[in-house]
Amino acid sequence: MALAKPRFYQIRVTLLDVDPPIWRRLTLSSETTLGQLHGILQVAMGWFDRHLHLFKADNGALYGPADVDDDLMKVKDEDSVTLGRVLRKPKQTLRYEYDFGDGWAHEILLEKSLPLVGDAPVPSCEKAVGACPPEDVGGPPGYARLLEILRDPKHPDYASMLEWLGGEPLDPTFVDLDEVNGILSDFDREDRDESVLEDLIDDIRETLSAQGIDSEEAVTEAVREIMEQQQRQPLFDDFHGLSPERTHSLLYETLDAPWITWSYRSPYIEGTPIIRLLKPLVAELAERDIKLTPKGNLPLAMVKQMMTGVELAHDPLSHLRGSVRSEEDINPVHIARILAQLAGLFDLKKTKMSLNKKWQRELEKSGWDPLYGALFQCMLRDFNWSYVAGQEEATGIQTTGPFLLWLLHLYGDQWRPSSFYEEAQLQAFPVLLEEVEATPYRKMGEAVKELILLRPLPLFEWFGLIEMRPLPDASEPTFRSHYELKATPLLENMIDWS
Numbered sequence: 001m002a003l004a005k006p007r008f009y010q011i012r013v014t015l016l017d018v019d020p021p022i023w024r025r026l027t028l029s030s031e032t033t034l035g036q037l038h039g040i041l042q043v044a045m046g047w048f049d050r051h052l053h054l055f056k057a058d059n060g061a062l063y064g065p066a067d068v069d070d071d072l073m074k075v076k077d078e079d080s081v082t083l084g085r086v087l088r089k090p091k092q093t094l095r096y097e098y099d100f101g102d103g104w105a106h107e108i109l110l111e112k113s114l115p116l117v118g119d120a121p122v123p124s125c126e127k128a129v130g131a132c133p134p135e136d137v138g139g140p141p142g143y144a145r146l147l148e149i150l151r152d153p154k155h156p157d158y159a160s161m162l163e164w165l166g167g168e169p170l171d172p173t174f175v176d177l178d179e180v181n182g183i184l185s186d187f188d189r190e191d192r193d194e195s196v197l198e199d200l201i202d203d204i205r206e207t208l209s210a211q212g213i214d215s216e217e218a219v220t221e222a223v224r225e226i227m228e229q230q231q232r233q234p235l236f237d238d239f240h241g242l243s244p245e246r247t248h249s250l251l252y253e254t255l256d257a258p259w260i261t262w263s264y265r266s267p268y269i270e271g272t273p274i275i276r277l278l279k280p281l282v283a284e285l286a287e288r289d290i291k292l293t294p295k296g297n298l299p300l301a302m303v304k305q306m307m308t309g310v311e312l313a314h315d316p317l318s319h320l321r322g323s324v325r326s327e328e329d330i331n332p333v334h335i336a337r338i339l340a341q342l343a344g345l346f347d348l349k350k351t352k353m354s355l356n357k358k359w360q361r362e363l364e365k366s367g368w369d370p371l372y373g374a375l376f377q378c379m380l381r382d383f384n385w386s387y388v389a390g391q392e393e394a395t396g397i398q399t400t401g402p403f404l405l406w407l408l409h410l411y412g413d414q415w416r417p418s419s420f421y422e423e424a425q426l427q428a429f430p431v432l433l434e435e436v437e438a439t440p441y442r443k444m445g446e447a448v449k450e451l452i453l454l455r456p457l458p459l460f461e462w463f464g465l466i467e468m469r470p471l472p473d474a475s476e477p478t479f480r481s482h483y484e485l486k487a488t489p490l491l492e493n494m495i496d497w498s
Contacts, residue, residue: 006031007084008121008252008399010112013041013096015130016105017140020172022130027252029120030084030113034063037083041096041106043183044125046132046175051099057086058093089113102139115396115431121248123184128175134165147172238428239403240410247403254380254402261496264373268490272464273310274375275368277336278345280305282363285346285355292351297327298337306333332462335388342382343374376463376494389454394435397448401456403428408466409497412487417471418457419482422449457485465491 007030015022024044032040034055042049055063055078063078063086086094087110096106133143149155150162150170162169239247249257269275281302284290293299298306307330327334340346347354362370385398407421425448426432432448460466468485 035079
């Protein structure tokens with residue numbers, strides 16, 4: 001059975017049995033058929049589609065072109081099955097074989113599966129390592145021999161190999177990523193726009209004909225221009241002025257979105273909770289290594305020192321804990337330590353923690369701004385937000401989290417109840433309801449709002465992007481309490497929404 005809803009997939013495609021490594025990281029929709037995936041792989045890897053191919057699922061099922069003789073191998077039509085049907089969860093793999101003579105085998109690994117927001121993503125190659133081997137080189141052994149010969153201009157076969165390559169030496173490391181994505185963009189556009197073109201083409205042809213323009217190229221280009229204009233049109237209701245194109249870019253390319261400029265230089269950074277939490281730890285490590293507990297946590301004395309002078313309105317789940325017995329009992333300290341570790345601030349050797357020498361020099365030279373930037377990027381890109389409040393995985397809360405930054409940019413100039421942002425998030429992305437189970441004590445909508453209060457909002461507070469405080473009429477603060485919040489000047493310093 002296929003997935004109930006389309007998903008945003010990130011896959012890693014590795015060409016097996018070659019050295020140096022050759023692999024691609026792709027993003028695409030789970031609704032991509034294996035037939036479409038074949039075309040995407042040919043472009044991304046650099047093949048020329050001159051030979052036969054097959055897909056093999058982990059249950060042994062084979063998929064290939066509809067015209068393959070399947071009496072013996074029982075090959076199913078690759079256009080009849082989607083990627084989401086054969087790769088259902090991260091770490092699952094699919095095998096792709098191309099050119100049965102040369103025997104090029106590819107492993108397709110599902111790295112991420114996220115809720116899909118808006119239209120299906122254009123297939124994109126996010127990273128490419130290693131040039132594609134030449135066709136008909138003889139598979140992995142032949143490619144290895146080719147590289148060996150090309151490394152030695154005195155080899156007796158060097159001249160003939162160079163001639164076979166067309167006279168140009170082969171750079172095994174070069175991949176033109178812009179060219180790959182340009183082809184993928186056109187490939188996908190033709191596939192997605194076909195049905196829309198059929199609906200609009202008669203009206204467009206009639207309009208252009210009245211203007212004396214009769215070429216089919218002009219008709220097709222006019223329709224595509226209309227479609228692209230629609231994608232750029234702001235959506236003022238649910239998405240508060242963001243176009244579909246910008247919404248997709250904000251969620252899936254947050255740190256690389258072309259319309260957003262990030263800056264990590266601000267006089268407000270040194271006073272943020274995340275930096276104030278880490279300052280005592282960095283100061284201690286500058287003097288000596290710290291011995292960790294058997295579980296790998298910071299010693300309790302260090303934890304208490306880090307919390308000295310740091311006031312936070314919102315520490316999720318702190319009301320459930322008794323006395324502080326370890327780092328894990330103080331959520332802000334624990335998360336700050338994890339993020340700093342992800343950013344490479346520490347070196348760990350068994351049970352000892354030391355300050356990374358490069359970071360020590362950087363802090364002495366440039367202050368806290370570069371570290372803040374590294375921590376923030378790790379928070380958005382690498383850190384699993386479910387650690388903030390260990391309940392449902394609910395990856396959609398993290399995927400759509402950057403939308404809250406946009407809302408804060410628009411409405412954060414004054415105190416507003418956290419429910420304002422929780423409801424706006426859910427209104428824009430009702431797909432979040434599918435990730436959280438209702439209980440006898442809470443409805444799904446309330447569960448999603450609770451997770452927004454527990455995860456992105458405290459993270460943004462710890463990074464000094466918002467201020468939070470219990471509403472005046474709130475009872476003793478708990479994680480179910482109502483809060484109000486507003487943006488800090490740092491938020492506008494850091495993000496330029498051009």
